[in-house]
Amino acid sequence: MSSSGLGARCFAVWALGRREIVRFTRQRSRFIGALAQPLLFWVLFGAGLHGSFRAPDWAAQTMSYQEYFFPGIAVLILLFTAIFSSISIIEDRHEGFLQGVLVAPVSKLELVLGKVLGGTLLAVLQAVLFLIVGGVMSGIGLAPAMGIQVSVVSAVELVLFMSVIALGLAGLGFMIAWWFDSVQGFHAIMSVVLMPMWLLSGAFFPGDGVGWLSWIVRLNPLTYGVAGIRWLLYAEGSAPLKVVASSSQPAFPTCIAVTLLFAVITVLGGQFVASRTARPRKIKTSK
Amino acid sequence: MEDLVFDVQSVSHRYGQAVALDEVSFQVPRGSMFGFLGPNGSGKSTLFGVLSSLLPVQSGAVRALGIDLSGNLLEYRRQIGVAFQSPSLDRRLTVMENLVCHGQLFGLSGPSLKSRIKELCERFRVWDRAADRVEVLSGGLRRRVELAKCLIHRPQVLLLDEPSSGLDPGARREFWDSVEELRQQDGITVVVATHLMDEAERCDRLVLLNRGKVAADDRAQVLKQKISGETLTIQADRLDELKRKLSSDLGLECHRHGDALRLHCSDGHQLLAQIMDRYRADVRSISLSAPTLEDVYFAVTGQDFSDVK
Numbered sequence: 001m002s003s004s005g006l007g008a009r010c011f012a013v014w015a016l017g018r019r020e021i022v023r024f025t026r027q028r029s030r031f032i033g034a035l036a037q038p039l040l041f042w043v044l045f046g047a048g049l050h051g052s053f054r055a056p057d058w059a060a061q062t063m064s065y066q067e068y069f070f071p072g073i074a075v076l077i078l079l080f081t082a083i084f085s086s087i088s089i090i091e092d093r094h095e096g097f098l099q100g101v102l103v104a105p106v107s108k109l110e111l112v113l114g115k116v117l118g119g120t121l122l123a124v125l126q127a128v129l130f131l132i133v134g135g136v137m138s139g140i141g142l143a144p145a146m147g148i149q150v151s152v153v154s155a156v157e158l159v160l161f162m163s164v165i166a167l168g169l170a171g172l173g174f175m176i177a178w179w180f181d182s183v184q185g186f187h188a189i190m191s192v193v194l195m196p197m198w199l200l201s202g203a204f205f206p207g208d209g210v211g212w213l214s215w216i217v218r219l220n221p222l223t224y225g226v227a228g229i230r231w232l233l234y235a236e237g238s239a240p241l242k243v244v245a246s247s248s249q250p251a252f253p254t255c256i257a258v259t260l261l262f263a264v265i266t267v268l269g270g271q272f273v274a275s276r277t278a279r280p281r282k283i284k285t286s287k
Numbered sequence: 288m289e290d291l292v293f294d295v296q297s298v299s300h301r302y303g304q305a306v307a308l309d310e311v312s313f314q315v316p317r318g319s320m321f322g323f324l325g326p327n328g329s330g331k332s333t334l335f336g337v338l339s340s341l342l343p344v345q346s347g348a349v350r351a352l353g354i355d356l357s358g359n360l361l362e363y364r365r366q367i368g369v370a371f372q373s374p375s376l377d378r379r380l381t382v383m384e385n386l387v388c389h390g391q392l393f394g395l396s397g398p399s400l401k402s403r404i405k406e407l408c409e410r411f412r413v414w415d416r417a418a419d420r421v422e423v424l425s426g427g428l429r430r431r432v433e434l435a436k437c438l439i440h441r442p443q444v445l446l447l448d449e450p451s452s453g454l455d456p457g458a459r460r461e462f463w464d465s466v467e468e469l470r471q472q473d474g475i476t477v478v479v480a481t482h483l484m485d486e487a488e489r490c491d492r493l494v495l496l497n498r499g500k501v502a503a504d505d506r507a508q509v510l511k512q513k514i515s516g517e518t519l520t521i522q523a524d525r526l527d528e529l530k531r532k533l534s535s536d537l538g539l540e541c542h543r544h545g546d547a548l549r550l551h552c553s554d555g556h557q558l559l560a561q562i563m564d565r566y567r568a569d570v571r572s573i574s575l576s577a578p579t580l581e582d583v584y585f586a587v588t589g590q591d592f593s594d595v596k
Contacts, residue, residue: 007394009394011391011394011395012391012392012394014391015387015389015392016388019388023377026379095377096374096376097375097376097377099341099371100369100376101375103340103341103364103367103369104392105361105364105365106361
């Protein structure tokens, strides 16, 4: 009775993706953690570091720290949501759900795609929400004025671009989480790998100038995500960002290429790790 | 030639240096209720993993429903339903959402999926709970939902891993009634991995596993006939002391099984009376019964079922 056509495979991916979304809506705390905390960061850090910030060469010199930090926070939301959603693979393993999927006629690529699709949708939705809330706050004077101007076209482009970033991050989360038996273990990786990855992406500070630091920024795939969002936020402005040879604000085509490549690599990487581990780990049987 | 669902030939499986399955061979005829019985560490979970396609066939060959399990697993998975020891339901989703999700994994959708879900829920008497989240259901209900989930794509084979663990006796009976009904009405072949005797008793064919090897493979009736006579089960406060006494005074060789002594004899009544006469003070209770599968396991493997770890 079951079928194996392409449509059926899409249903399988969608079934897994939709499940992520339903689970998310039933855990309100995740929503608060993933959206309210970054918003708070933006307001507090923005206010606190306001005085000590000097706009980088490639930006308008009137740019406040809060404005500089704005795309960085959007990426932080993408990071948190996409990754936390994909680490639910650890929960799935413990609760037995994963076993049920592994004995269904679902390929490993479909498993990864389903998992990251859910995470990506949730992440982008929240990042868009933040960008709107932040824009409104700035507009009504609750936050410093920003030179951001977005048209319908660039807004659509922005959503698409953020989706690719989120896909890459969710794929990365899947690749890492597949090896972990506990969420605690994953948190360790989170604080030594993923948070620094965000900090050194030009999201928090430009990082130009200092030699070794600018190289890390340059090699960090997330840098291209933050920079890409920045390009799109100012796409319509009268004073666009200047393209200079900067490690923290590479040219837009480079941003697109690197971000796409990162997403493809992490999703295929997720498929690879999921196919390699033959032995399913022991399921906890505590009721 | 018998119509076979599984034809397992010389399957071995290792985890590093540890051998979990050692040259295991057996066949499962279509329509049977087939069990593999063994204590923890006997290799039964590994065998279950191989048959459910979670683990690869490392050496040997498994032909299942005409499909070579070292080949196209996706096609094989379309034809089996697997219920694990720990339910594979998502507790945060409702019964309906779980079943829809699982149906879609098998490529089902739309009205045909909906009507199949309704049919299964009604059959397992969970339709009135379809909108409830799984986390609020009792263990027995969860098991029934799990069973419905496994059957959504009309599999030919149902694989069950210790299916009644965690269920109370009532729920256990209900669960097995449902399974038996499936076998009778739908002609589904049922394969059960278990360490519980009452689950094994329901099977018409059994493989006894001991340390990764097949210790016996036959119809349950035939296995039981391997042991003639009766079994005496004695409970006492000081078991080892009583065991010594029985051995030295009466020349009886009994084996310890958990918190009881068991021994086989041909003249149970006489022996019972004799033991009660001599050791009334030591014995807490004594009972006489026909041999069980536990006795068969002991007779075949020389291993006490509850002692093997």
